Amino acid sequence: MTTADTTTPAIEIQGVGMVFNGGRPNEVTALTDIDLTVQAGEFISLIGPSGCGKSTLMRIVGDLETPTSGAVRVNGKDPRQARLDHDYGMAFQQAGLFDWRTVSANIELPLELMKWNKARRQTRSSELLDLVHLADFGAMRPWELSGGMQQRVAIARALAASPGLLLMDEPFGALDEMTRERMQGELVRICAETGATVIFVTHSIPEAVYLSDRVVVMSARPGQITDVIPVALGERNEDTREDPTFFASITTVREALRGAPAPAVTGSNSVDIS
């Protein structure tokens, strides 16, 4: 549908601030002075302590919240317009599938809302089921699947309308570590196949490092960006997880999160675990 054109950035965030309950005693400043530009095809993770506003920032991009100051452009458009144009798909911490629909029907729901006809929807949903390796599960009910499988369905659903942009709010947060790593691998593969731009909110440093081109580190009260750490790991595969550069990047992100100035990545703080 909307393939992000390479000249406009996928997302431009300028001077965004967010104040909840403004003017009332329970006023909370969730975000201040956020500037971030995401290029098409980039994978960006938002990481930070609870309450740093990383989810809020993503919800602003997704037009689920309206910022109290600043400007956001998604594919060069107003976020609301981008939402109405189905420019992005969103996945949440819970799969949030509808119990009363089959797996296929869940994936087809966004397409139904876009008034696609049935034949087209079915073709698309079987493509997506192949993509997330659930080809045999289309007729099942979401609650018959494991947590990891449900999350894959949710990702397929987010990808249904072939959006150029994926917004993912801790999608693997509720999964066990093994499933989580497998899902990360799948996500990397899917992103490579679809060329999607991704904004990924997470609590996990290794996850952020493994997935991202750039890790955006945020701090709480008030929520702001303290660091943007590029990760140069090249093509990801299972060996990446044991690569010294991977550990070095993890250390860099961890220190950035602790508020220490990010040291230059050197081989010295890599750990040899073999």
Next chain:
Amino acid sequence: MSTVEAPQTQAPKPKTPSTNPGRGRSLIPPLIVGVVAVVAWEVLVRVFNIQKFLIPRPSSIIAALSTSWADILEGTKRTGYVAVSGLIVGVIIAVALALLCTRFHFMADALTPMAAALAATPIVALAPIYFKWFGATDATAKQCVVVSVVIFPVFINTARGLLEVQNVQIELMHTYGVGDWAILREVRLPNALPFFFTSLKVASSLAVIAAIVAEYFGGQQGTLGSIITQSAGLSRYDRAWAAVLMAALLGIVLYAIVVVLERTFIPWERADARR
């Protein structure tokens, strides 16, 4: 037949906050709506000159209530006596049955489907038979109707509360090496209390309904039910509505008493209910 489930209450889960309508919220909107509704009722009936045998004005209902106050109050006492005494007896029987079910699990298996099926029946239709057994003028027949109606929801919910305890808690008690009695006292009874009170709320409303419906089938005069039917038959609708109003009050008062009891006995449920 076999798919008949237990009697349903509005509150499917014992901890539902619905039992405290408006708590923590402003009482003003419902009051405004109430006042507007009563005023609109009064005005509409006057303006459109609706005959009073159709819908009497609120003011004439109040007037009828004050002129027939002695009769209606006496009727409320009689109906209230039947409802409350039947409720108490029914609850005692139901709780006793539920306790037996924790002792003898086969009883739970046997009684639950029965209770569920019976709860689906219009039990008040038993009233004519009870009138034949105990005599129509005595209150006993009507008390029996109330008892029959009250038993099922209280039994089903209480038994559920006694039996559906967390396995962890039972296992914990086993590690202490204590017997069934201690498990009943420390685990099952506290677990059952919220279920019990939920069912008691349903039962208190049902008791008033059962008493009045039993009165519609005949029996003693001068009860709320007979005042309503007689007044309606004589086209004294203002008086009938006045008696209905008292029946409503009776229902609300009984319910309120149960709510007070609930807060006294299970204070730990309050925080949850306040949500």
Next chain:
Amino acid sequence: MATTAPTFLQKPVDPARSNSGRSGPSALSRFARRTVFIIGGIVAVALIYTAVKAMGHATGGTWPFTSMPLPFSTDDVTMPPVMDIVLRFGQPQRTGDPKNLTMWILEAMLFTFREAFVGFIIGIIIGMAIALIMLRTRWLERGVMPWVIVSQTVPLIALAPVVVAFGNQIKVPLFSWQQWMSVALIATYLTFFPVAVNGLRGLKSPTPLALDFMRTNAASGNATLWKLRMPAAVPFLIPALKLAATASVVGAIVGEISAGVRGGLGRLLIDYSAQYLSDPSRLYCVVIGAALLGVLFVALINVTDLLLMRNRPREAR
């Protein structure tokens, strides 16, 4: 989920199986078990009834080993023998009547069911409409909902005689108001209240996450209603409908008695009650018919429930 029916026969869910739906054989065996227990229960009631009669007969109407009289008489008029009641179903309603009693009772059941069902359906429609309006209008919800909830504690059925009398006076253009419609009106308002309460609760039950999802997909209000809120409301509505089904039957019977409507169970109850001394078994037969109608009506809701919820996880049922 909040609406799980209180069936404690379902022992605490085995975590290993909690993800599997309703498995065929266990559902079937539960069905068989329940049927056996219900039949066993009916037999047990009949046996106890017969035993009480035998005891009264043996002691001459007192508690055993005392001189305290039983609170009721156990003679064959007050308590006709079980076999008399069973056989009575196959006999004519009165001597010379070509139709047997079973036919009379079945017709009365059908008649009462029609009143109750028509009122029930209209009650659902109005109740859902009100729930939808309250969903859209917050001030109305805050103003009206407390009253609807209070109505649940009030013996609304007390209004039945008044409603019936009121119905008798209605002159609707283009259509003649019939008395059974007044009776249906009782079933309507008895259904309306629980449906409005639980309907609203169900419509508001979708999680913020599900609502966010619909929003990110630019779903219209209508789409959100039909594809999310309505399906989510079903498990909340079913308990209300079961409650309303039983209440509708009671309401219809009471309405028939108050209005003197002919043809339904209420009328048979009154008639057979009046002629009790000459033919006691008949009253028992019609009471059994009334019980059966209630059970069948609720069973109808259960079948609807199974159909609507067949694809949902067991925990949500």
